[in-house]
Amino acid sequence: MGFPKISFRVCETRHCPLFRYGDVLQISGIAIGMENNGENTFLSTTMVHSPPGRGNCKILNGDLTKVIIEYERADQIPDCMISCSGCTGSIRLEHIRDTPAEPVCTAEAIRLAELAPTxxxxxxxxxxxxxxxxxxxxxxxxxxxxxxxxxxxxxxxxxxxxxxxxxxxxxxxxxxxxxxxxxxxxxxxxxxxxxxxxxxxxxxxxxxxxxxxxxxxxxxxxxxxxxxxxxxxxxxxxxxxxxxxxxxxxDYASGMIGKLEEIPPEALFQTLNANQKTGILTINHLSKGTARCSFRQGALIKASYAGSRGEAAFYEILREKQGRFKFSPGLPPEDFDIPEIGYFMRLLMEGLQRIDERTPPRGTG
Structure with missing residues (x-):
């Protein structure tokens, strides 16, 4: 019994050395039924038509031959999945009734097929x-x-x-x-x-x-x-x-209050950064008024003090020795995605270095 061409599309690959996701293979062949002592036996000859440049696989050819043996007519083959028995790799194919003019095989589709097992x-x-x-x-x-x-x-x-x-x-x-x-x-x-x-x-x-x-x-x-x-x-x-x-x-229990006399500004900032805190730090009773700093997951995103903002304000806050602070968890929505002022450790090291440069040497007036 003659078969018209039957089409299968590669829908999953696992290190197959020949075929790629989206390749379409076609089978043509003849299956002949014979009766021998009351048992049906099928002889078949098949040919697998691979995409240009892909070569032929004897293992896959044998697997697809079983499809021709199992069904008497091409239109009786259901929409089904077939797994190659594999050599160094394996593939899965789906039976398609209509062959597309040109299979879609984008880089993204190939990547998804490679990730399918995961x-x-x-x-x-x-x-x-x-x-x-x-x-x-x-x-x-x-x-x-x-x-x-x-x-x-x-x-x-x-x-x-x-x-x-x-x-x-x-x-x-x-x-x-x-x-x-x-x-x-x-x-x-x-x-x-x-x-x-x-x-x-x-x-x-x-x-x-x-x-x-x-x-x-x-x-x-x-x-x-x-x-x-x-x-x-x-x-x-x-x-x-x-x-x-x-x-x-x-969150309700994570608020912080204290005095700079007990924990200096650099240690306070490091604590908020290391614990990836999100919220607003307010420091009152400083020499030049009130300072405010905003943190998002430990990153410093805002700082204001004595008319300065950003890095300049942060450096000024580090000089303070006395004051009362309160950390309030949470940020307003408009601060969710604003950029951070800078890499925190760089800001901290720069600020401490500036303090050292302005500190008079011991024994001088």
């Missing part, structure tokens, strides 16, 4: 059955972000669902204090899509990071097609509520 271990993707996983993955895109970039801002419309591929992102409360840290494999952005509401919390890159994301339409399609995701998101919401309540309680 992504399949993420808690979110474990709710996608294996037969649908590769197709689902094609609807995701990749995005690179720099440290301190705002990814989502509270109150703005949603529209995307994110998975952390590498790095760390922070969920901030209204005061700009991180209440949750999300790392590789964790997700965010889902609540605004599920509830059709604006974004409920600001999300910021805590380091250089790489994300996967998909749009609202595809996200809702996933919820409809994979019921296990409903349980996944319900448990995720319960866990996050518990975590955020604990952080909120810790």
């Amino acid at each position: 992504l399949s271990t993420f808690s979110f993707f474990r709710n996608i059955d294996q037969g649908s996983f590769s197709k689902v993955l094609t609807s995701f895109r990749m995005k690179q972000l720099k440290k301190n970039e705002i990814i989502l801002r509270k109150g703005e419309p949603g529209g995307k669902f994110y998975v952390v591929l590498s790095g760390q992102v922070d969920i901030l409360n209204d005061a700009g204090i991180p209440i949750t840290h999300l790392t590789t494999g964790e997700v965010f952005g889902e609540m605004s899509l599920i509830c059709d509401e604006n974004i409920g919390a600001t999300v910021q890159a805590a380091s250089d990071c790489q994300l996967l994301y998909t749009g609202q339409q595809h996200f809702k399609s996933l919820l409809q097609n994979f019921p296990a995701l409903h349980t996944y998101f319900t448990r995720l919401l319960a866990r996050r509520l518990t975590d955020s309540n604990k952080v909120r309680s810790d």
